[in-house]
Every structure is written in structure tokens, then in C-alpha cells.
Amino acid sequence: MTKKIAFKTLGCRLNLFETDALVSECTKMDYHVVDFSQEADVYVVNTCTVTNQSDHKSKQVMNQMKRLHPDSLKIVTGCMATNYKEQLEQSGKVDYVVDNDHKTAITSLVENWFEGRTASPDSFEKDLFGYEPADTTFHTRSLIKIQDGCNNFCTFCIIPKVRGRATSRPAKDIYDNIKQVIAFGYKEIVLTGVNIGRYQDEDTNFEKLVEQILEISGDFRLRISSMEPDGFTDSFFRLFAHPKLTPHLHLCLQSGSEDILLKMRRMYTAELFEKMAVELRRLYPDFNLTTDIIVGFPGETEEKFQESIAMAKRLQFGHIHTFKYSVRHGTRAEHMPNQIPEKEKTRRSEIIRHLSDEMKLAYRKSFVGKEQTVLTEQFDKRGFAIGYGEHYVPVVIRQKGLEKNKFYTVILNGIEMQDEPVLTGLLKTQ
Numbered sequence: 001m002t003k004k005i006a007f008k009t010l011g012c013r014l015n016l017f018e019t020d021a022l023v024s025e026c027t028k029m030d031y032h033v034v035d036f037s038q039e040a041d042v043y044v045v046n047t048c049t050v051t052n053q054s055d056h057k058s059k060q061v062m063n064q065m066k067r068l069h070p071d072s073l074k075i076v077t078g079c080m081a082t083n084y085k086e087q088l089e090q091s092g093k094v095d096y097v098v099d100n101d102h103k104t105a106i107t108s109l110v111e112n113w114f115e116g117r118t119a120s121p122d123s124f125e126k127d128l129f130g131y132e133p134a135d136t137t138f139h140t141r142s143l144i145k146i147q148d149g150c151n152n153f154c155t156f157c158i159i160p161k162v163r164g165r166a167t168s169r170p171a172k173d174i175y176d177n178i179k180q181v182i183a184f185g186y187k188e189i190v191l192t193g194v195n196i197g198r199y200q201d202e203d204t205n206f207e208k209l210v211e212q213i214l215e216i217s218g219d220f221r222l223r224i225s226s227m228e229p230d231g232f233t234d235s236f237f238r239l240f241a242h243p244k245l246t247p248h249l250h251l252c253l254q255s256g257s258e259d260i261l262l263k264m265r266r267m268y269t270a271e272l273f274e275k276m277a278v279e280l281r282r283l284y285p286d287f288n289l290t291t292d293i294i295v296g297f298p299g300e301t302e303e304k305f306q307e308s309i310a311m312a313k314r315l316q317f318g319h320i321h322t323f324k325y326s327v328r329h330g331t332r333a334e335h336m337p338n339q340i341p342e343k344e345k346t347r348r349s350e351i352i353r354h355l356s357d358e359m360k361l362a363y364r365k366s367f368v369g370k371e372q373t374v375l376t377e378q379f380d381k382r383g384f385a386i387g388y389g390e391h392y393v394p395v396v397i398r399q400k401g402l403e404k405n406k407f408y409t410v411i412l413n414g415i416e417m418q419d420e421p422v423l424t425g426l427l428k429t430q
């Protein structure tokens with residue numbers, strides 16, 4: 001009998017890493033991994049709880065699962081499952097609620113179920129890093145989890161509650177994992193975690209870890225996913241001179257107002273952030289600096305909101321992820337005075353979204369006439385290969401007969417407006 005299993009992942013790259021590893025493990029155990037819309041024996045939802053919207057989306061998926069697949073095994077895991085564990089266990093919507101600490105036990109739970117046995121997820125050992133290197137995943141890039149949890153306790157953030165204290169994976173395991181996925185044929189490695197800048201394993205901090213990874217032989221490049229602008233030294237930026245480290249960093253600013261950053265209990269000032277950004281651009285003029293900005297944090301007057309806009313305009317980000325401040329139960333900001341009305345948050349997020357679109361277009365236009373090394377991921381309807389350059393810009397290579405998952409040097413010659421501006425180009429000829 002073919003055992004069919006389906007996965008749905010909400011939220012961040014860390015969740016994607018964990019789902020990829022579970023998918024790969026299930027494939028090795030001869031499960032048939034099917035799309036979530038198809039019939040399966042088992043459904044697993046890896047949830048997110050970073051905002052109210054994430055909770056809402058997670059609930060929607062669970063209701064759909066319950067309605068469409070009453071007889072299948074239904075497992076909910078991830079941050080929303082961890083945040084509302086008791087309620088979900090009592091809801092009767094799912095068979096298992098597996099918190100982040102026990103996610104690695106999911107395949108054992110499923111095996112037990114097929115053999116007619118039930119087990120409590122909490123009866124398994126807590127294991128944050130016990131994931132096998134994934135050879136079969138949904139992505140061209142290989143996500144590598146290096147760290148979990150956070151000790152910063154920003155006043156708006158629920159993550160320390162659902163992902164626990166900052167814990168770093170042994171450096172040796174990370175190097176081995178990366179060597180294995182390179183051997184599997186992956187060409188881009190993405191380091192992920194909750195607060196990766198705070199990575200520390202004995203005397204190996206984040207900078208040293210990156211340095212060591214760049215020494216690993218093989219035809220690959222390294223990308224750093226989202227980072228907090230704290231925990232790394234000034235010399236960190238020199239690492240980006242290495243040809244294998246992609247010149248792109250997503251540094252979460254959150255606000256351009258010193259007062260709001262203090263209220264958020266962020267570990268840096270707007271002035272320091274700006275200094276870092278200017279230094280990065282001095283060293284690497286084309287560097288792609290992207291960021292997150294929260295609008296409508298309690299106490300954010302129009303004037304303080306304008307400080308975020310002014311800073312974004314000065315720093316010209318390659319892209320800005322905009323979040324409307326979302327009250328999270330159990331965080332300090334929940335009880336702060338001067339909460340901003342939803343309508344006003346929406347107005348402010350529209351303004352930042354519009355600004356981000358302008359900056360993204362300007363940044364991508366600046367690459368026309370320049371070169372990018374594109375890792376091909378898929379083909380569009382015209383048969384053209386599409387992928388990302390090292391600066392994390394999307395590119396369509398207007399030539400046929402190319403291969404997937406391969407690096408191509410491309411001369412960029414224009415912009416195509418799709419859902420977002422996409423660069424176009426042709427292969428560089430010798």
C-alpha cells in the first residue's frame with residue numbers, strides 16, 4: 001500500500017527548512033509526498049503565529065483539512081501550534097498538536113499511526129536540530145538551520161515564547177550538512193534561524209562560521225537569510241568580498257524613529273543602523289540591502305512614522321517587507337498605551353509598500369547593462385529559464401535550451417513588468 005502524505009508550510013524560511021527535512025525523510029521511507037490539495041492519508045501543517053493574519057491563515061488551513069479530510073491523520077505543528085497548544089488539543093480539529101521542540105518526532109508519530117499505535121508527541125525527546133540533510137525538497141536552494149530561539153524579547157515579538165531561548169547547532173554538524181547537500185547537487189545554500197547573528201558554538205561565532213563555510217570546496221554560493229542588526233562585529237562586512245558570499249542582506253530595521261526603537265526594545269539605534277548601511281554601500285556599491293518595517297507600533301505618531309519614511313528614502317532599500325503592528329498576547333507591547341487604529345495602520349503600510357515598489361524598480365533598473373550569475377530555478381511559458389542573480393534580483397534569460405539548477409553568466413538588457421519588475425538578459429558570450 002502506498003502511504004500518501006501532504007505538507008503545508010506557513011511562515012519563515014526556518015519552517016521551510018523543517019518541512020523540507022521532513023519531506024526528504026518521508027520520501028526515503030517510501031511515502032508518496034503529494035500536493036496538499038490532493039487526497040492523502042496524512043496531512044501536516046507547519047504553522048506561523050508572528051501576526052494575527054498568520055494565526056488566521058493557520059486556522060483556515062486547519063478548518064479546510066478537517067472539512068475535506070475527516071478520516072485522514074491531521075497533524076498541526078509550528079509556532080501557532082506551540083502558541084495555542086492546549087486550545088488546539090481540545091478543539092478536536094486535529095489528531096496531533098506537535099510543538100516546535102518535538103517537530104523531529106513527526107515521522108515516528110506517523111509510522112506509529114500506520115501500525116495502529118498512538119503516541120504522545122511530548123513523549124519523544126526534545127530535538128531542535130535532529131533533521132537529516134534534505135536531498136529531496138520543494139526548492140532549488142538548500143536551507144540550512146544553524147540556530148533556533150531568541151533571547152532579545154523585543155516588546156512586539158511572540159517568537160521567544162514559541163521558539164524558546166537562543167540555541168546554536170554544533171558547527172561541525174552544520175559543515176557536514178552543507179557538504180552533504182552540495183554532494184546532493186545544491187548550488188545555493190541559505191543560512192537560516194531565528195536570530196542567526198547571535199550564533200555561538202564554543203569559540204565559533206556567526207562570522208567565523210560563515211568564514212569556515214566559505215572554505216568548503218564545491219560549486220556553490222552562500223546566502224544569509226534575514227538577520228537582526230546586532231550581534232556581529234564591524235569586520236563582518238569584509239566577508240562579502242568573498243566571491244561565494246552573495247552581496248545581499250536582509251537586516252530588520254523595524255522603525256526609523258529612535259523613540260520607537262527604544263519602545264520596541266531593539267538592540268541598536270537608527271543612527272547605528274544607518275552607519276552600517278552606509279558602510280556596506282561604501283564597500284559594495286551595488287549591495288542589495290533589504291529590510292522589515294513595522295508601521296503603527298503603539299505611540300507611533302505621524303512625525304515618528306515620517307522618520308521611517310525619511311530613513312528608507314536615504315538608504316534606498318532593494319525591498320521593504322511592511323508589517324502592520326499586530327497585538328500579540330503575552331508580549332509587553334500588548335499593554336502599551338497609544339495603540340494605533342487599524343485603518344491608520346493600513347494607510348501607513350500602503351505608503352511604505354508604495355515606496356518599496358519605487359525603490360525596488362530603481363534598484364533593479366540599476367543593473368541593466370551589468371552582469372549577474374543566475375542560478376536557474378524553473379522555466380516560464382515561453383521556455384525561458386528564470387532564476388536569481390547573486391544580488392537577489394530575479395532574471396529571465398531570454399534563450400532556450402538551458403538547464404535547471406545551473407549557474408549562467410548573464411548580461412542584463414532590460415526590465416519586464418510581471419507581478420514585480422524582473423530583469424531580462426542573454427548569456428554572456430566569451
Ligand code: SF4
Binds near residue numbers: 154
Ligand atoms: S530579535 Fe527578532 S526573533 Fe528575537 S525577539 Fe526580536 S524580533 Fe523577535
